[in-house]
Amino acid sequence: MNKERLIRLTEPFFARETVIVARDLIGMTLVHVVNGNILAGAIIETEAYTFEDPASHAYGRQTARNAPLFGPVGRCYVYFIYGMHYCINAVSRAPEQRAGGVLIRAVQPLLGIEYMKQNRGVDDVQRLAAGPGMLTQAFGITKKDNNRNLLRDETLFIAEPLIDVQEEFIKATPRIGISKAKEIEWRFVYNGLITGIPVKADGRYD
DNA sequence: CTGTTGATCTGCT
DNA sequence: GCAGATCAACAGT
Numbered sequence: 001m002n003k004e005r006l007i008r009l010t011e012p013f014f015a016r017e018t019v020i021v022a023r024d025l026i027g028m029t030l031v032h033v034v035n036g037n038i039l040a041g042a043i044i045e046t047e048a049y050t051f052e053d054p055a056s057h058a059y060g061r062q063t064a065r066n067a068p069l070f071g072p073v074g075r076c077y078v079y080f081i082y083g084m085h086y087c088i089n090a091v092s093r094a095p096e097q098r099a100g101g102v103l104i105r106a107v108q109p110l111l112g113i114e115y116m117k118q119n120r121g122v123d124d125v126q127r128l129a130a131g132p133g134m135l136t137q138a139f140g141i142t143k144k145d146n147n148r149n150l151l152r153d154e155t156l157f158i159a160e161p162l163i164d165v166q167e168e169f170i171k172a173t174p175r176i177g178i179s180k181a182k183e184i185e186w187r188f189v190y191n192g193l194i195t196g197i198p199v200k201a202d203g204r205y206d
Numbered sequence: 207c208t209g210t211t212g213a214t215c216t217g218c219t
Numbered sequence: 220g221c222a223g224a225t226c227a228a229c230a231g232t
Contacts, residue, residue: 047213055213065228082214083225089213103213133214177213208232219220 001111003038006031006159011151014073014092018100021092022048023172023188025158027165030107032139033155037115039139041107041129042163044190047175049089051098054180058099067147069099074151077101078136078143085133086142090150090158105132105176105187108194110162164196 009028014021025046032039049056049069057079058069068077068091077089093100107129109116116128116138129135136142141156150157169192172185 049213057213063229079213080227081212083212083227085214087213105213131214137215175213179212208230210230211228212226214224216222216224218222 001038003031003033006038006040006157006162008151009074009158009160011074014090014150015094016092017094018050018092018097018102019048019186021090022046022102022186023170025090025102025104026170026188026190027161027163029110029159029162030104030135030139031157031159032141034112034115034140037112039112039115040159040162041109041111041135041139042161042190042194043104043106043158044108044194045104045106046188047103047105048100048186049103050093050100053184053186055175055178055182055184056099056101058101062099066099069101071147072149075147075149076145076156078141078146080143081133086136087132088136088141088145103132104135106130107135108163109138162196163194165190166192168192 025043028043030041051058057066062070068075073091075091089101089103091101109128120138129138148156171191173187175187
């Protein structure tokens with residue numbers, strides 16, 4: 001596996017309704033290249049957040065923090081929460097939407113697994129990137145990455161799937177950890193076996 | 207300027 | 220199952 005083999009998602013993918021993008025991101029590949037190491041994982045959990053949505057950071061009006069959600073699609077919005085965790089969103093919305101982003105909540109590690117274990121201080125692959133805070137720690141994503149351009153950035157982007165994605169295993173559920181709009185089913189999860197991983201378990205690539 | 211809350215994770219009970 | 224960690228953003232005064 002090398003970087004050139006990863007097919008980056010382009011602007012039209014993100015320029016659609018936020019909820020549609022959230023669903024379609026399931027199975028795609030989150031990629032961060034650190035010191036020449038490719039860290040990659042299959043996105044298996046996402047949530048959509050929009051301008052009209054009381055649970056969203058973009059709700060109501062633009063502020064200094066949420067500004068990326070109002071900017072060009074295909075950027076990322078990284079925020080700091082609970083005094084210790086970072087979370088990453090892909091800015092996504094249709095032209096008629098004021099703001100929107102997709103929170104990437106979990107990935108299945110595929111490449112650079114040893115590097116992720118070091119970043120996390122955890123050995124269990126199942127717990128490397130099983131939540132939004134875990135995922136950014138495993139990938140070394142912090143506030144420095146806020147508003148980076150996923151369409152052009154050399155080191156941080158989202159690519160076509162490396163796994164076999166079975167559409168029937170994608171399910172919608174209510175979102176996690178919010179106090180408002182709890183009933184809306186804008187969380188998407190992949191409930192199938194991950195197959196078709198084209199790499200060695202130790203994350204080496206050729 | 208102050209107080210509160212939060213799109214979470216971990217470790218202990 | 221629940222408390223504690225730890226701090227930036229925001230709303231209210």
